[in-house]
Amino acid sequence: xxxxxxxxxxxxxxxxxxxxxxxxxxxxxxxxxxxxxxxxxxxxxxxxxxxxxxxxxxxxxxxxxxxxxxxxxxxxxxxxxxxxxxxxxxxxxxxxxxxxxxxxxxxxxxxxxxxxxxxxxxxxxxxxxxxxxxxxxxxxxxxxxxxxxxxxxxxxxxxxxxxxxxxxxxxxxxxxxxxxxxxxxxxxxxxxxxxxxxxxxxxxxxx
Numbered sequence: 001x002x003x004x005x006x007x008x009x010x011x012x013x014x015x016x017x018x019x020x021x022x023x024x025x026x027x028x029x030x031x032x033x034x035x036x037x038x039x040x041x042x043x044x045x046x047x048x049x050x051x052x053x054x055x056x057x058x059x060x061x062x063x064x065x066x067x068x069x070x071x072x073x074x075x076x077x078x079x080x081x082x083x084x085x086x087x088x089x090x091x092x093x094x095x096x097x098x099x100x101x102x103x104x105x106x107x108x109x110x111x112x113x114x115x116x117x118x119x120x121x122x123x124x125x126x127x128x129x130x131x132x133x134x135x136x137x138x139x140x141x142x143x144x145x146x147x148x149x150x151x152x153x154x155x156x157x158x159x160x161x162x163x164x165x166x167x168x169x170x171x172x173x174x175x176x177x178x179x180x181x182x183x184x185x186x187x188x189x190x191x192x193x194x195x196x197x198x199x200x201x202x203x204x205x206x207x
Contacts, residue, residue: 017042046122049083051096071122074147078119080157116147
């Protein structure tokens with residue numbers, strides 16, 4: 001919002017558009033929800049982690065946005081397993097599976113189902129011209145090379161909360177095993193355990 005405000009002050013007549021991937025889609029969705037003065041013309045989402053229930057039509061009616069195009073991938077396991085689990089369990093209302101399930105509140109054909117590939121599928125060079133055309137003129141692709149969504153990824157998405165539980169259980173089990181590994185001296189167990197906790201922290205914060 002600092003960047004938006006500064007550029008709006010410098011170029012008051014300019015129209016702003018947005019292309020975002022993964023966490024970038026969360027940033028814009030949050031900004032649009034919390035700042036009514038934040039106005040964008042054309043928006044492209046790829047690998048979106050925004051909830052499927054996000055109220056796009058409300059923003060359209062308020063003329064806070066003009067057009068939205070959302071790419072839904074065939075095998076976006078990142079969105080299907082992690083943000084979708086948060087949406088299903090309602091642990092985090094601002095994250096969800098828009099990049100895997102699409103949005104409930106968006107008009108066709110501006111939802112591209114399904115671009116072939118996983119989390120970064122929409123960012124492939126073959127899609128750049130379509131993205132540019134939409135950003136500049138608001139025109140969705142005339143011809144979409146569709147794929148079929150992976151049945152395995154869809155299934156994993158449905159059981160994503162169980163996958164989270166399994167991962168947590170595995171992390172705890174490994175940690176307990178390190179602490180209780182009797183062949184090691186106490187100082188060595190403690191050192192390895194601290195290293196293990198640090199590693200888990202690094203993975204979670206980077207993810």
